[in-house]
Amino acid sequence: MILGMDFTFLNKYWFYYANGLKLTLQLAFWTLILASIIGIAMGMVRAQNYKFISLIIDGFINFIRGIPIMVQVFIVYYGIASQLPQFWAAVASLSVNSSVYIAEHTRAGMQAVNKGQMEAARCIGMSKLEANWYIIIPQAIKNILPSLCNEFILLIKNTSIVSVIALHELTYTSNSVRANTFLAYEPLIVTAVIYFVITYTIKKLVGILERRLHAHD
Amino acid sequence: MTKEKDVIIQVKGLKKSFGSLEVLKGLDVEIDRGEVVVVIGPSGSGKSTFLRCLNLLESPTAGDILFHGKSILGKGLNLDEYREKFGMVFQLFNLFENLSVLDNVTIGPRKVKKIPKEEAEKQAMGLLKRVGLDNKADAYPSQLSGGQKQRVAIARTLAMEPEVILFDEATSALDPEMVGEVLQIMRQLAEDGMTMVVVTHEMGFAREVGDRLIFMDGGYIVEEGDPKNVIANPQHQRTKNFLSKML
Numbered sequence: 001m002i003l004g005m006d007f008t009f010l011n012k013y014w015f016y017y018a019n020g021l022k023l024t025l026q027l028a029f030w031t032l033i034l035a036s037i038i039g040i041a042m043g044m045v046r047a048q049n050y051k052f053i054s055l056i057i058d059g060f061i062n063f064i065r066g067i068p069i070m071v072q073v074f075i076v077y078y079g080i081a082s083q084l085p086q087f088w089a090a091v092a093s094l095s096v097n098s099s100v101y102i103a104e105h106t107r108a109g110m111q112a113v114n115k116g117q118m119e120a121a122r123c124i125g126m127s128k129l130e131a132n133w134y135i136i137i138p139q140a141i142k143n144i145l146p147s148l149c150n151e152f153i154l155l156i157k158n159t160s161i162v163s164v165i166a167l168h169e170l171t172y173t174s175n176s177v178r179a180n181t182f183l184a185y186e187p188l189i190v191t192a193v194i195y196f197v198i199t200y201t202i203k204k205l206v207g208i209l210e211r212r213l214h215a216h217d
Numbered sequence: 218m219t220k221e222k223d224v225i226i227q228v229k230g231l232k233k234s235f236g237s238l239e240v241l242k243g244l245d246v247e248i249d250r251g252e253v254v255v256v257i258g259p260s261g262s263g264k265s266t267f268l269r270c271l272n273l274l275e276s277p278t279a280g281d282i283l284f285h286g287k288s289i290l291g292k293g294l295n296l297d298e299y300r301e302k303f304g305m306v307f308q309l310f311n312l313f314e315n316l317s318v319l320d321n322v323t324i325g326p327r328k329v330k331k332i333p334k335e336e337a338e339k340q341a342m343g344l345l346k347r348v349g350l351d352n353k354a355d356a357y358p359s360q361l362s363g364g365q366k367q368r369v370a371i372a373r374t375l376a377m378e379p380e381v382i383l384f385d386e387a388t389s390a391l392d393p394e395m396v397g398e399v400l401q402i403m404r405q406l407a408e409d410g411m412t413m414v415v416v417t418h419e420m421g422f423a424r425e426v427g428d429r430l431i432f433m434d435g436g437y438i439v440e441e442g443d444p445k446n447v448i449a450n451p452q453h454q455r456t457k458n459f460l461s462k463m464l
Contacts, residue, residue: 116311119274120370124325124377125301134324138315 009181010190020173021194023087027159027169028198030091032152035098042099043106044132061100069097070161077165090162098155105151109144110136142213149206153199160195170194223249225381225412226271230280233266240266242436243280248381251410255423255444258433259459264416267433268383271414272303301329304374304382308390310366312358318345318369319354325377337376344372348402364395371402382406384415420463424448432456 010017046057064072076093077086084092113136121131163172174191178184226248233241240263248254256264269275271282273289273296282289289299313321322341326332332340345351348368358366367387374382384403388396400422407413407426417423423430423444430444432451440447440456451457 114311114314116307116309117313120305120307120311120313120373122274122297123272123300123303123305124373125297125329126325127297130328134328135313135315142315 005186005189006183007186007190009177009183009186013177013181013187016173016177017170017190017194020168020170023168024156024159024170025198027087027090027094027162027167028156031094031098031155031159034091034095035102035155038095039099039102040106042103044110044137046103046107047110048128057103061103064097064100069094069158070164072097073161073165086165086167090159090165090167094155094158094162097158098151101151101154102148105144105147106140109140109147112143113139142210145206145210145213149203152202152206156199156202157195225250225285227283227286228271228280229283231267231270231277231282232279233263233270233275234278239278240436241270241277244438246431246438248412248414250380250412253407253413253415253426253428254431255427255429256414256416256431256433257418257420257423257459257463258439262433263436264433265385268305268385268414268416271381271383272300272305274305297329301325301377302380304377304379306367306370306374306382306384306387308386310358310363310370310390312361312366312370312373314358316357317354318350318356318358318361321358321369322373322376325373329377341372341376344375345369347375348372349398362395363391364398367391367395367399368402371399371406375406381412381414384413384417386416386418388417388419418463420448420460432459434459 042057042061046054073090073093076096077089081089081092110132117135117139118128118131121135122128126134159169160171163169163175166172168176170191174187177187177190181187224247226246228244228246228248231241231244231246232239242263244267246254256267258264266275270277277290284299284302288294312318313324316324319338319341322344323334323337326337326340327334342351342354345354348371350365350368350372353361353365353369358369361369371382371387387403388399391399396419400419403413403415403422404426415422415427427444429441430447431441432439432447432453432455434455440451440453447456448460451460
């Protein structure tokens with residue numbers, strides 16, 4: 001008993017959480033990879049300021065940003081990706097959602113790199129692509145790591161949304177536990193602690209990476 | 218007339234506008250191999266824009282630039298290959314912040330010229346020694362003083378073995394006691410026969426090292442000639458006014 005709460009239900013229901021956690025981590029993993037690829041690519045292209053492409057990307061970003069994520073999940077699940085398995089429909093909609101934020105961070109991070117860096121690279125004969133690859137992007141990654149970390153944490157928390165399309169991830173399973181045990185409160189506390197441990201671990205890992213990258217400053 | 222084979226760069230009627238602002242209003246310049254051309258003039262006179270047009274960091278609005286007699290503004294020119302032949306040293310150094318001193322110098326030869334790593338590093342260490350910074354090879358730009366950064370930037374430029382080096386106010390952002398070390402290296406380069414176009418406010422350098430002085434004002438070349446003559450005996454009122462403030 002902690003603060004008058006009873007956690008003995010865990011003896012019987014821990015594997016609900018284990019399964020839910022497993023699915024949440026799978027969702028987060030694939031979303032993180034897909035969202036990063038789409039988002040970083042979109043942000044890098046956007047940072048080049050090609051007029052027509054920028055217009056399209058900005059439009060897309062604003063469009064996605066303006067729609068609640070739960071509505072997006074429903075639209076993808078029942079509409080656009082209705083042919084996909086449930087899991088991949090969820091990954092698709094979560095990825096698209098996160099990718100637009102990652103794109104914005106990437107664009108800002110690249111544009112924050114001093115203009116002189118690109119000029120100096122061009123002056124030693126590098127193409128724009130080479131200059132971006134060897135000089136601009138490594139510096140941009142350092143710039144955007146803290147905001148990417150935030151984005152990854154948000155992304156993990158957002159996976160709870162897909163419980164609305166009956167994916168048995170952590171939030172969904174904790175509701176099942178509540179229904180089975182008639183405990184309104186305690187199962188949610190357990191869920192909250194698990195989410196916190198995951199997100200805090202991510203924050204710490206990114207922190208280590210950041211310190212490594214900043215070792216030369 | 219200069220003999221054709223000695224002329225590396227010919228600038229003809231060069232104009233450059235930014236929007237409605239015309240910064241260069243028609244420049245004609247010839248630069249010979251091994252010549253040190255010093256460009257002076259007040260802020261906003263177009264000196265830096267002139268340099269940046271030479272290596273096409275800015276694209277000219279009108280006029281032409283010939284490199285070894287061939288226009289660099291025509292289509293079909295490989296811009297990256299052309300830029301390789303022009304080194305540029307910036308006022309704010311622009312060392313690659315994410316790379317060590319050694320990598321700053323080797324990245325051009327390795328990635329652009331495809332020279333093997335060991336060879337590039339051997340050459341780089343030689344160049345760093347020449348600018349007195351071989352002991353800083355593993356340092357990062359943020360750990361260097363301004364003067365050291367600029368010396369590395371010069372080594373980085375030399376590593377590409379350019380035909381011409383453009384200096385864009387290379388000493389203007391330096392503390393006074395560091396100006397000397399950078400000028401000393403520039404002086405050496407000039408003695409070694411490097412073709413240089415130098416935008417500067419260092420009149421001493423202009424007088425002693427320059428083969429030719431160009432005074433620009435308001436987007437025009439107002440006066441040009443032997444530095445000693447121009448400085449001692451300027452012909453135009455604007456040159457006189459400018460020099461009286463500088464000396």
